Amino acid sequence: MINWSEMFSVDYWFSSKALSGPFLWVLGALFAVVLISGVVIDILLAIRQIINYRSVFRQISSFAWTMGLIGLIWLFFFYQGVYILSARVWFLVWLAIALVWLYFVYNFYKQIKAKYLGKR
Numbered sequence: 001m002i003n004w005s006e007m008f009s010v011d012y013w014f015s016s017k018a019l020s021g022p023f024l025w026v027l028g029a030l031f032a033v034v035l036i037s038g039v040v041i042d043i044l045l046a047i048r049q050i051i052n053y054r055s056v057f058r059q060i061s062s063f064a065w066t067m068g069l070i071g072l073i074w075l076f077f078f079y080q081g082v083y084i085l086s087a088r089v090w091f092l093v094w095l096a097i098a099l100v101w102l103y104f105v106y107n108f109y110k111q112i113k114a115k116y117l118g119k120r
Contacts, residue, residue: 013089027075035068056109063105067098 006012041061045054071094077085 013092014087024075024079028072031068031071031075033068034064035072038062038064038066038068053109053112056105056112059105059108063098063101067094067101070094 038061041057041064045057045061074085074090074094080086
């Protein structure tokens with residue numbers, strides 16, 4: 001069972017414990033799916049399967065490439081038990097950066113959509 005009082009202590013977020021069990025595989029699968037989706041979007045953009053909103057899909061692809069690769073690198077450090085680079089706080093930093101990046105991609109999508117709908 002999760003001890004929620006630990007979530008609010010600084011020691012919990014800056015400690016480094018080796019990651020194991022199903023949580024390791026779930027995070028690994030999540031980061032791998034994000035990375036693979038970036039590759040798939042890049043391939044679809046290269047063979048011109050995605051025509052509408054190409055610039056938005058380029059941003060989504062770069063987001064997926066970057067966040068998937070950084071997540072897998074962080075997971076490697078967590079699995080190896082590297083003290084500074086495997087602290088849990090890096091996952092929070094990754095999550096915050098991902099949310100801010102997705103916010104900017106969404107705003108860019110709204111601008112592109114308004115520009116295209118304004119022409120019609």
